[in-house]
Amino acid sequence: MAPQTRTETQTQTEEVTTQTGRLNLVGGGEGPQYPQYLPSVDHTTFPDWEEIPYVDAGTRGTPDKRHLFLPGSTHKPLTPRIGEEIRGVQISQLSKEGLDDLALLAAERGVLVFRGQDFKDIGPERQLDTVRHFGRLHIHPTMPYPEGLPEMHVVYKDPASTANAIKPNETQSISSVVWHADHTAERQPPGITFFFALEVPSAGGDTLFVSATEAYKLLSDGYKERLEGLKIVHDNTSMIEYAKSRGAPARFNPSKHAHPLIRTHPATGAKIVAAIGAGEGNGQPRYIEGFKREESEATLRLLNDVLQRSGDIQARATYEPGTVVVWDNRVVGHTPVHDFEGERRHFIRIAAMAEKPF
Template identity: 45%
Template sequence: MSGSLNVFSIEANHTSMAPSVAEKVEDVVNGTVASLKQESQGKEAELAPKDKGPSYPFYYPHFDVSEKFPPTEIFEFTDPGTRADPKKPHLLGPNTKTKDVSPYLGTEISGVQISELTKEGLDELALYAAERKVLLFRDQNFKDIGPEKQIEIAKHFGPIQKHPTSGNAKGYPEFHVVYRDADHDRFREYLGGDRINHTSWHSDVSYEKQTPGTTFFFILDQPESGGDTLFLSQAEAYRRLSPEFQKRLEGLRAVHSAVAQAEHSRQRGGPVRREPVETEHPVVRQHPVTGEKALYVNQGFTRRIVGYKVEESEYLLKFLYDHISKGSDFQIRATYEPGTVVVWDNRLTAHSATGDFDKAIRRHAVRLTPQAEVPIPA
């Protein structure tokens, strides 16, 4: 205690005395360090590349809370794949190269431009997407052909769904914009920040009465690594089940809901352009062109099995979700780069984003989501 008092006494005396040599040296050192640090930070700022913003600012996500859409109405639909030549001569020409990513889904394609395909070629594209589930077109000029042409091509596959809550391009509600940078991460906000991982398997807007078919996704800005998409084959997931279990699932229906998505947007001050709907769809659906059967449940939007009690529904859906998510041998990881266009069939697949890249890195992509038929029960 006495030692402490002596120290206080000495420190108090210092306040009335002239600065010591040691204190002067310390001041000089501290001043030099601060000066060097400031100078260093200045040089770092000069050397650091300035963020010029998105490469394609036209597609920066636009949110207008006053924007409203009418309820969707049933329309007649014929899948363009029904008109396609099975040999696909207008899509897979002599200069086209293909490489399957896995036996069950995914094919990389180079040597052909989607923007230059004829109507026959687009029909064949619909068929090929149904057969291979996911197509990865490399080195495409699709991102540079302008919104009108992009929409025109996508409309070949059905009326384009206008998303009720996501960012779109101003004046072009057909575009569903996927965007993340250091200041914006809606994907993580939507899933919540207290999760171990952010994998979220879903089939796009499966709550619609007429769900998406052949879907387009084009990349504008992409990290050098990460920011990929996981895809799985719901058709192969169905085939892996025993015949008896398959028969038990056929005929069941499940409710798909847009309510949670709409409520999340409302809570954060975002738009709800169309009032949320809940729609019943078959648990197993059949593709209108290939006849292939596929599971049609997903964690993102499926809420319950119709006619089942709560515990029964939760038990069955949990089994199916676990089966889908653990099926690494019928999943792929689609890798991207600017210029990549992914075309997939939403009726036969589920997918999940991967938020595995540094939050300071920009990722920017756009989806065009043509709607197809009312799901056909198996």
């Protein structure tokens, strides 16, 4: 198993340990443009998630995406195998049928980069309602959220802040890259995820994505057969216990579930390698059920080599004012890139929980 690294969650949790209410985020200079979305520390606890019926919005999408690709809009691939950049479409104005088409396209392409959006200015109620179209909204177990808005996860870095995310010179690794998929230890992990920019640095602060469906296609038929039917145990206990040890919020009990190592997407039927970040000290996928430790580690190391080192199934999402990135958390893994200094980066993530993996 690779050495333990300090994750973005651990570092940010560490820096908000003893604070309550609105964090001390503003030093000298110009303050945040969207103060209503600043993180606050709230120790409210919630009942553990119960399984509920789920119908994927993408199953209602149209093959030609006619309700999404409206007249006057343009779209182009980020790369041949993953991602799509879309202009001339306002997410805030889409019909329910348009949102269904969006879900299907996200399932097919993994990550969608929408430019020129007014989404950041339509207010929290409409923002949450839009993502609620895709499922029950997730609440982060440990991280700060805007006051009174637990379904929003704040991603915030400010040179004047006492609650910055991880910085390259603070990590115990050479690189700040930490590949993962979000909250895979939940009984029904997130699917469609919105990540919208409030303030972006002049350069850098991008997000890398990798396609877990394309990774599956790279494997030999014989290896696919060997992986079929295996289950991988996902566990967020270390994240919950770490937050408790620092006096930070721990809103749920630890969650531990065995999910298929090769899962199937309900809208596309595509096979997915559901192991991104496994066994590296930073991901919630921990080990293959029924395998001996060495067998599990070797298998997960190989699969993560495929996911993390195959540049031809990866894409880089860049940000500009008005950018909204939508990804299907079942289909792609991602990592932030902390390569900027001296500028504010302020984003909000809203994630809809999907089906119990099969």
